Amino acid sequence: MSADGGATAGGFDPRAAHIRxxxxxxxxxxxxxxxxxxxxxxxxxxxxxxxGEEALGEVVAHPPDVLLVGVAGGHSSPLELxxxxxxxxxxxxxVLVADALVPELVTFVLGEHVNGVILTHTPAAxxxxxxxxxxxxxxxxxxxxxxxxxxxxxxxxxxxxxRQLEVLTLAAEGLSYQDIATRLFISSNTVKFHLRxxxxxxxxxxxxxxxxxxxxxxxxxxxxxxxxxx
Numbered sequence: 001m002s003a004d005g006g007a008t009a010g011g012f013d014p015r016a017a018h019i020r021x022x023x024x025x026x027x028x029x030x031x032x033x034x035x036x037x038x039x040x041x042x043x044x045x046x047x048x049x050x051x052g053e054e055a056l057g058e059v060v061a062h063p064p065d066v067l068l069v070g071v072a073g074g075h076s077s078p079l080e081l082x083x084x085x086x087x088x089x090x091x092x093x094x095v096l097v098a099d100a101l102v103p104e105l106v107t108f109v110l111g112e113h114v115n116g117v118i119l120t121h122t123p124a125a126x127x128x129x130x131x132x133x134x135x136x137x138x139x140x141x142x143x144x145x146x147x148x149x150x151x152x153x154x155x156x157x158x159x160x161x162x163r164q165l166e167v168l169t170l171a172a173e174g175l176s177y178q179d180i181a182t183r184l185f186i187s188s189n190t191v192k193f194h195l196r197x198x199x200x201x202x203x204x205x206x207x208x209x210x211x212x213x214x215x216x217x218x219x220x221x222x223x224x225x226x227x228x229x230x
Contacts, residue, residue, distance in 0.1 A: 019135045022047045024055035024081060025070030025097070030120075034068060034097065041128045052081045059085055063092045065135050068118070071098040071105065082114050093134045101141075101148050109141065116140035156202050157213070164201075167194040172211035 025031035035049040094114040130140045170180045177188045
């Protein structure tokens, strides 16, 4: 279904924008919403919003500068679409649009030479910057992609949030509730709440058991990466 953003009655007008974008998403509401958003950005025009099945023929016939491929629920069909189009239309830059970054998507991007992943909660201003980078041949991935790739789904520590990992790390170092609270700019009660939640998720009863689990799993290397982010 064609979107506005520079289209004319006879089809897409290539003079209307520097960067031509198409969207392929079987969720029509999502695809058309994304088309409206991108089409309203200065310097961009949307040629069309397709379903995946439509895109395979239309994008080959009328290649855009950038194709956004919606990925929902980890389904493999959008990835197969992206893989096929990368082979058939090598001049088009392809970016996956996903609700969350999972290891399978990062592996696909690195292995299939598509241009990256943009998350659906990305602010509009950041989206424009990402599309501009992609159109000029750069790859885009969320800043935490390397940590996502390193996650072990069988490790109970992977169920913890970054804040919980911060609290657990300081607790394992022997800091008191108040010292942890001061270090993280939160209250002592919040520290206690986090630790109770952590113990439940890890299946342990106290700080000593949690600290032993941290040491056994050797997660300090991953935490060092998290704390060193810029």
